[in-house]
Amino acid sequence: MMVENVHFDLRWTTPFQLGFKLVSVNVSDIYAMGGRPSFMLLNLGAPVNMNVKCFNRLFDGIEEALRTYKLSLIGGDLSSSKKIVLSATVTGHAKKFITRKGAKAGDxxxxxxxxxxxxxxxxxxxxxxxxxxxxxxxxxxxxxxxxxxxxxxxxxxxxxxxxxxxxxxxxxxxxxxxxxxxxxxxxxxxxxxxxxxxxxxxxxxxxxxxxxxxxxxxxxxxxxxxxxxxxxxxxxxxxxxxxxxxxxxxxxxxxxxxxxxxxxxxxxxxxxxxxxx
Amino acid sequence: MMVENVHFDLRWTTPFQLGFKLVSVNVSDIYAMGGRPSFMLLNLGAPVNMNVKCFNRLFDGIEEALRTYKLSLIGGDLSSSKKIVLSATVTGHAKKFITRKGAKAGDxxxxxxxxxxxxxxxxxxxxxxxxxxxxxxxxxxxxxxxxxxxxxxxxxxxxxxxxxxxxxxxxxxxxxxxxxxxxxxxxxxxxxxxxxxxxxxxxxxxxxxxxxxxxxxxxxxxxxxxxxxxxxxxxxxxxxxxxxxxxxxxxxxxxxxxxxxxxxxxxxxxxxxxxxx
Known part of the structure; x- marks a missing residue:
């Protein structure tokens, strides 16, 4: 989940960058377990007065990242909210997944x-x-x-x-x-x-x-x-x-x-x- | 996605009810495509000063609904945010899924x-x-x-x-x-x-x-x-x-x-x- 003024600040982040980063951050979680990312779902909360250009650039950034990681956006939800809130869920698959648990002394x-x-x-x-x-x-x-x-x-x-x-x-x-x-x-x-x-x-x-x-x-x-x-x-x-x-x-x-x-x-x-x- | 003061108002909603409803609303989307719900992921944004009792009751409500629908909560993310934001993703499976597309004149x-x-x-x-x-x-x-x-x-x-x-x-x-x-x-x-x-x-x-x-x-x-x-x-x-x-x-x-x-x-x-x- 990425919340405006907690995870990002639009004073120095463009909507394009925000969209790209949202995908990267979630893909990183899949990679971190040894998975290959496959699908993404996006829940977006945005202010009623958010302008269309900003909205389009956000999705341009998301699309750029989807291409980068060969991911498909398959669904989600759109809601109004005072501040921008982005919540993505990325699914992936792994032959053998890796957790935080397996480290042994000497590794x-x-x-x-x-x-x-x-x-x-x-x-x-x-x-x-x-x-x-x-x-x-x-x-x-x-x-x-x-x-x-x-x-x-x-x-x-x-x-x-x-x-x-x-x-x-x-x-x-x-x-x-x-x-x-x-x-x-x-x-x-x-x-x-x-x-x-x-x-x-x-x-x-x-x-x-x-x-x-x-x-x-x-x-x-x-x-x-x-x-x-x-x-x-x-x-x-x-x-x-x-x-x-x-x-x-x-x-x-x-x-x-x-x-x-x-x-x-x-x-x-x-x-x-x-x-x- | 459920956003405080857009989708719910804590003046007349208890945290327990909120948790229960969050799950129901997402399960409803799976049912609406003819699916059986299986797993849930939860992204929660909550104010830094949210008290522990409120937090626990929210999760009691979520658990009650998980039992009701025979769902498992398998992961998610926790973040601070000014207002409560709940974003759940429920996965499901269907032998034959039903979309909004198949209605024919006379049905x-x-x-x-x-x-x-x-x-x-x-x-x-x-x-x-x-x-x-x-x-x-x-x-x-x-x-x-x-x-x-x-x-x-x-x-x-x-x-x-x-x-x-x-x-x-x-x-x-x-x-x-x-x-x-x-x-x-x-x-x-x-x-x-x-x-x-x-x-x-x-x-x-x-x-x-x-x-x-x-x-x-x-x-x-x-x-x-x-x-x-x-x-x-x-x-x-x-x-x-x-x-x-x-x-x-x-x-x-x-x-x-x-x-x-x-x-x-x-x-x-x-x-x-x-x-x-």
Whole structure:
């Protein structure tokens, strides 16, 4: 479910981007269980005075994503509501589905791509304070060079869900990072009744995030560990298996520890996004 | 999708009733296509300060309905939002599914039960202006005798979806009445590229609706033709088939006409509930 002013802000999100992201976010959940997405149902609540152009662009974004993931929209429901509310249900199928439960002490922990880009992109958008029409290649001017800002902003506005196909036979547990690495790793560990240690110097951090972090005065690790909406897959596999993804740590018996270069525990002051705290 | 202050008003709806109705409304859509409901997914948006008791009662109502329809809740999503938003997706399966498309001129038109009770119940609730805890058998005092008001109020607050099993092999088209007989009949006729005539004196109107209509000073036909949320099934079948439901008219080539006792066309000033007008 995506609720206006909770999950998105139309001050800096175009309806097209919103539609695209809605599909990606739901496909990511199917991928995170090792499934292939097949059908989508959409429940849309929209204000009575929402204009037709906005409505059409929202559906253009949805259609673009449906094509991207080879999904079919097969039904849904339309309702009036004060704020825009989007609730999609994506169905999928899996030969062998992967849950959060199967991680064992000694397994390696992997992620499919750079962490923190999306949440850093959001911080930039809060400064830019207007829509960045990346789908039309518009360029907003601000303090950071655009070639650094664009990939971050894009990762936030129009994330692509990660297809786990190439390592699906090897993964022992999996989750997608939607509320931040720490929170989602904790969920996976809790379900697997295990712990984890993460080597912070192995976290994949993009050059763009490093540049933007300096510009914003916020350490990259804050975004990489605590920032939400990465939509990268976080998964575990036995140490013996060769995996084409970034190894960031390993599963332990209990406790979650983030270690610095010298193996010392890092104390955390950030916890990702939580709805009801 | 059910949105607070659009689909329900917590001034006269208990969380238990809301949960029950959410499931019924979605099961009704499965029944309306001749399906058997199997699984439910629930996306819930709720205010950060919603109290735990209210939350629990909402889920008690959902559970009660899940048991009623032999459904399993298999997943979903939880989010914060300013107002309560409930978006359920129910899956089902059908050997032969029935759409709105198959009605042919000459087919008879049937409904599964009394019309207008729900919308009349809503009018009563707007006068009562506080929750009627029918599930606890509470009795609110007001101008109309309670044994007349209760079935109407109950049909609005906790509707039971109608199972089409007994006539499913004979129906040529079907829809559930959620936005009022006229609107939903028009939808069915549009999809079937046909028209309809309805004999207003054959519309099943409950004694309770007659009593309450007099009390409210609103003719019963206003509720029966234009009132929403009946959740009765409206379906067509060939004239040759014996059907255990109330015949209210027949399919014609074009136009939708409501006829009085003497066969004269009734002009309509009410159109049921529409979200975007």
């Amino acid at each position: 390696r922990i992997y992620v499919t791509g750079c962490l923190g880009d999306s949440s850093c992109g959001l911080e930039l958008l809060k400064k830019i304070k207007k829509p960045v029409e990346i789908e039309k290649r518009s360029k907003n001017k601000h303090g950071l060079k655009w070639n650094f800002a664009l990939p971050l902003v894009k990762r936030h506005l129009m994330p692509l869900a990660r297809d786990p196909e190439k390592f699906i036979g090897k993964a022992t547990s999996m989750i997608d990072i939607s509320d931040g690495l720490i929170i989602d790793l904790s969920r996976l560990c809790k379900e697997s009744r295990a712990g984890a240690k993460i080597y912070s110097d192995r976290l994949p951090i993009s050059d763009e995030l490093r540049e933007a972090s300096e510009y914003l005065g916020i350490p990259p690790l804050v975004f990489a560990l605590g920032g939400g909406e990465d939509y990268e897959l976080l998964f575990t596999a036995p140490a013996s298996r060769k995996i084409d993804a970034v190894c960031i740590g390993e599963i332990t018996r209990s406790g979650i520890n983030i270690l610095d270069k010298k193996g010392r525990k890092i104390k955390l002051g950030m916890k990702g996004y939580q709805h009801f705290v | 008879r038109i049937y409904v599964t039960g009394c019309l207008g009770d729900s919308s009349c119940g809503l009018e009563l609730l707007k006068k009562i202006k506080k929750p009627v805890e029918i599930e606890k058998r509470s009795k609110n005092k007001h101008g109309l005798k309670w044994n007349f008001a209760l079935p109407l109020v109950k049909r609005h607050l906790m509707p039971l979806a109608r199972d089409p099993e007994k006539f499913i092999g004979k129906a040529t088209s079907m829809i559930d009445i959620s936005d009022g007989l006229i609107i939903d009949l028009s939808r069915l006729c549009k999809e079937s590229r046909a028209g309809a005539k309805i004999y207003s004196d054959r519309l099943p109107i409950s004694d309770e609706l007659r009593e309450a209509s007099e009390y409210l000073g609103i003719p019963p036909l206003v509720f029966a033709l234009g009132g929403g949320e009946d959740y009765e099934l409206l379906f067509t079948a060939p004239a040759s088939r014996k059907i255990d439901a109330v015949c209210i008219g027949e399919i014609t080539r074009s136009g939708i006409n409501i006829l009085d006792k003497k066969g004269r066309k009734i002009k309509l000033g009410m159109k049921g509930y529409q979200h975007f007008v």
